[in-house]
Amino acid sequence: MINIWPNIKLYSGILLAFIGLIIFRIFKYTNVSYDCGYYLSVARDMYHGNTFFTDIAVSYNPLGILIIGLPYLFTENTTYTMHVFVSLMVIILGSTMLFLILRRLKTSKQMAFFFSVLYVAITLNYDGIIIMLEPFSVLFQLFAIYYFLNILEEKKVLSSLFLTGLCISLAFLCKQFGLFLLLPTGVYLLLKQAALIKRIIMLALGVITPLLLLFVFYTSKGVDLVQYVNFILGKGVALDFGNGTGLIDTINTTGIVNFVIATIFIALIPFYLSKSKLQKSEKLFFVLLPISALSVFIFADYNHYFQYLTPYIIVLFVVTLSTSEQKLRPIIKQGAFIISVGMIVFLSLKTNKLQKRNSKYLMKGLAIIEQEVPKGSTVFLSRISPAFYYLLDYNSISLDKIGYTFPEYYKPETILNTLSQGDYLVLTQSYYEKYKAFGDQFKQKKIHFRDQDIYIFVKK
Structure with missing residues (x-):
């Protein structure tokens, strides 16, 4: 019989090596993505004294972007490296919280460490090499799960419920999707029914407190309750089309397949779950964690949305494994881990290649556009x-x-009515077709950028 534990240490070591390689290349090659450029521009304007929502039209909540912009507290001349360092620290802190959660679920240190490292590796390979809001939201969600484990154990119930609600609210204030954690926590409380009203009130107080404090701030800016609710629900920008996400992208089949292979161990969950010693309410709570995380894919299936799903698949697998009387042959478990690690190695090599290529394109384009x-x-x-x-x-x-905000959400007329004399409009070929009928309003120039023509319009 194969002893799995020494191999778990080996797998963790392999993952750490590739994590180190990815992080090294993050700092070596500047790779600012579409979303990242958006967040950093908003953060820059926030720290220059503009108020989120009222001065800056934005459909996201402020906390994650506020944290991303922390380097502006120390210098106005920040570098991308400073901001990406903040992002990486949040991912690592999230993995630390996941480790603590897994330890509380009675798994071994080796297993908890392996899955915490796996969380970092998957996150980095699913858009974690660029700055995204999901890791910030997930961090506060994991704090919420940590405190909610006290409720499962009937320890410090009321204070823990308040802290759970508080952390869920902070996850929501990083990105609106963070609110999905209310489903498993709420269902658990309803099923247990012990001191139900009191417990729901404490959870609700935790959720409301940050939102209420933020509302007090915005009332000082002349914002009423309806405006405020619209702001925090992602209605801070008047869009002509869509809701701000998933408007033009196709189904991410490759990302889905890669993720399934990288987390192939989830195929073992039904076997362990069938013989789990968890109570019904606890079992449903842990099952609902990844199910509720899947709700974000209703809007789109970008790679970074998988960052919401990863920790809860891991938590469900570990808790079913540690509480199950089902004994699968060690080779089955080991085989699943080998496939997962092998997929991460493949994705890491692919990610490293993309980092260098995208950085090269970005720097070349930077010189062209700046000119x-x-x-x-x-x-x-x-x-x-x-x-x-x-x-x-x-x-x-x-x-x-x-x-x-990205251009696909606006009609050309909206943008044209907003431009002032001397403003620039930079168009790809497809957008040029939409604006060329208005060409007499602009001075025009065509340049070649990467593999396409770019049109520079200057408002007359």
Whole structure:
């Protein structure tokens, strides 16, 4: 019989090696993505004294972007490296919280460490090499799970419920999707029914407290309750199309298949769950964690959305494994882990290749765009990466109405009515077709950028 524990240490070591390689290349190659450029531009304007929502049109909640922008507290001349360091620290802190949760679920240190490292590896390979809001939201969710384990153990119930609600609220204030954790926690309380009203009130107080404090701040800015609710629910920008996510992208089949292989051990969950010694309410709570996380895929299936799913698949697997009377042959478990680690190695090699290529393209494009549109200009980018908003310190054509929102959400007429004399409109070929009928309003120039033509319009 194969002894799995020494192999778990080996698998952890392999994952750590590839995590180290990815992180090294993150700092070696600047790779600012579409979303990252958006977040950093908003963070820059926040720390320059503009108020989130009222001065800056934005459909996200402020906490994650506020944390991303922390380097601005120390210097106005921040570098991308400083912000990505903050992001990496949040991912690592999230893995630490996951480790503590897994230890409380009675798993061994080796197993808990392996899955905590696996969480980091999957996160990095699913858009974690660039700055995203999901790890910030997940961090507070994991704090919430940690406190909620006290309720499962009937320890410090009321204070733990308040802290659980507080952390769920903070996860929501990082990104609205973070609120899905209310489903498993709420269902558990309803099934247990012990002091139900009192417990629901404490959970609700925890959720409401950060939202109420933020509302008090916004009332001082003249914002009423209806406006505030619209802001925190993602209605901070008046869009012509869509709801702000998943409008033009196709189904991410490759990402889904890769994720399934990287977490192939989930195929063992039904076997362990069938013989688990968990109570019905506890079993449902842990099953609902990944199920509720799947709700984010209703809107889109970007790679970074998988960052919400990863920790809860891991938690469900570990808790069923540690509480089950089912004894599968060690080779089955080991085989699943080998496949997962092998997939992560493959994805890491692919990610490293993409880091270098995307950085090369970005730096080359930066020189081209800066030559035509000087730093500090007022610009609207139509499917040219918002990374240029941040890297070239571009200003929004209307910070409080348009902000740095992606172009597919607006009609050309909306943008044209917002532009002022001397403002730039940078268009890809597809967007040029939408704007060329209005060409007499602009000075025009065509340049070649990567593998396409780019059109520079300057408002007359």
